[in-house]
Amino acid sequence: MNMVYKILFEVKLLHEFYLTDKAGKNIFEFGTQGSRLSFLKERFENNDENIDAVITFEIPRHAKVLFNNYHLKLLPSYAGFKVAVKVIPKKLPGGITAYEPVNTLPDDLCIPVLAVKKSNHLDNFTNSKMERALPATYYFSNDNVISGNRFFPFLSADIPAFDATASYEQGELLKFGANDYRGFYKDEADTVQWISLSGKAFANENDRILLPLNFYYAFPKSSSITSAVFTIKDNDGNVADKFQFKNNQAYRKILLAIDEKKVFHLPVATANDKLIYTLQVTGNGGYNRTHKIIFYQDEKEIRDSLGLIVMKVKTPVAAYNLLDNGGRLITRKQIDGTISPAPPVFELNFKSKLSFWRYINNRRKDLKTGMHPDFLLSKNGSLISKMPRALTHAATLFRRPDNTLYYLPNPDPYQTVVLENNKMYTDIMVQESALFPLAP
Numbered sequence: 508m509n510m511v512y513k514i515l516f517e518v519k520l521l522h523e524f525y526l527t528d529k530a531g532k533n534i535f536e537f538g539t540q541g542s543r544l545s546f547l548k549e550r551f552e553n554n555d556e557n558i559d560a561v562i563t564f565e566i567p568r569h570a571k572v573l574f575n576n577y578h579l580k581l582l583p584s585y586a587g588f589k590v591a592v593k594v595i596p597k598k599l600p601g602g603i604t605a606y607e608p609v610n611t612l613p614d615d616l617c618i619p620v621l622a623v624k625k626s627n628h629l630d631n632f633t634n635s636k637m638e639r640a641l642p643a644t645y646y647f648s649n650d651n652v653i654s655g656n657r658f659f660p661f662l663s664a665d666i667p668a669f670d671a672t673a674s675y676e677q678g679e680l681l682k683f684g685a686n687d688y689r690g691f692y693k694d695e696a697d698t699v700q701w702i703s704l705s706g707k708a709f710a711n712e713n714d715r716i717l718l719p720l721n722f723y724y725a726f727p728k729s730s731s732i733t734s735a736v737f738t739i740k741d742n743d744g745n746v747a748d749k750f751q752f753k754n755n756q757a758y759r760k761i762l763l764a765i766d767e768k769k770v771f772h773l774p775v776a777t778a779n780d781k782l783i784y785t786l787q788v789t790g791n792g793g794y795n796r797t798h799k800i801i802f803y804q805d806e807k808e809i810r811d812s813l814g815l816i817v818m819k820v821k822t823p824v825a826a827y828n829l830l831d832n833g834g835r836l837i838t839r840k841q842i843d844g845t846i847s848p849a850p851p852v853f854e855l856n857f858k859s860k861l862s863f864w865r866y867i868n869n870r871r872k873d874l875k876t877g878m879h880p881d882f883l884l885s886k887n888g889s890l891i892s893k894m895p896r897a898l899t900h901a902a903t904l905f906r907r908p909d910n911t912l913y914y915l916p917n918p919d920p921y922q923t924v925v926l927e928n929n930k931m932y933t934d935i936m937v938q939e940s941a942l943f944p945l946a947p
Contacts (some may be wrong), residue, residue, distance in 0.1 A: 513838065515836060520587050521534050530837070559585070559586065561624065567619050567621050576607070576610065579618065606836040608836075610658030617777065617817050619778075619816070620815075624811060632921070633860065649818050649829075664707060664711065668681070676696045678931070679691045688704040689703055693885055693929075708856075710814075717803050718801070720764070721760075721763070726758055735752050735761065736749070742783040748770070760931070774803070780837075784802070802840065804814065858897070864935055868938075868943065873946040874943055878944070881905070
């Protein structure tokens, strides 16, 4: 019998850093998946660099047996990966060809793929909190049981809602209402400002829930906690483990070592609600934090990874299913030879860091004030952008109030961001020129 491999599903990791054009338009401004994939195709045809420069997709060590048993193959694709499965073609009425997996894929089968970092470049330009209590890695899934609500075809959890009592960091993503998402920053006068975001599904702190069994908990730099209690509860509210610490001096961070016999953890356990735990942290001075977490056994795998992507065969939301109700692939070959529908494509969206661009004379002389007033402010002999700008691999232009474009030098693609007084800056060294004359 004729047996072949067909694509079960595909995942695209779409990063603003690589997917922004010269005019500043990025892939998230396109409202349909078809238009986003067309934008991506143009980048591919131009041989533009993409996320594959800093990420590779791999099968977790413990999942290799699963891939072999179900005849699954992990395949690279532009800005992402595909998973293929060995199938038997089946003729349906009307001459349409469907595809049935050789080995039946159970409804609760979970297919894990690691997004492994090739270098630290990714951390330098990817939006994230500057100060985090937990060294958690991203967990993405098509199943909302663990990760919470999401919007098809995206795999990230919804962005946290704005909380007027909370403190936020530059670039932090918040939800103000339906289709109202914004990025936080403070301007040079330390006035709170917001940048409206195109798109609605971005990797965010609600996705950072994957932890090794041994990890450090970091307290805020401003805290003075000398005693703390850590309580780990399962999804039913039962205490799975508890730790107490007391010290004469304030803790900066505390190492927690979880007994693997006391908790369910990936990749050994099935991905279901039993994996969900809450970490309750209390300390003197009124410190009280609750974190949603799941555990992962192989510390090295997630330490070197951006995140884990877990795709479940059947989910509570039909649009996210990998198979139809008859256990066949979603894709079909029509009688005229065309493929319709195509295999499902799921998306992971990542924002770039937002940094103020700071122009500094390469001989450390003061630059003339008042230059490029639509975009820049003068401070301490340098010129600083009025608003933070998203880091991009390709150079982008500034946009005047009348919507025309304006050139100013861009930072190097993988340049390190500087943190000063809770603000991020990208320093751009410039020579004396007509664009950047020296102060008289």
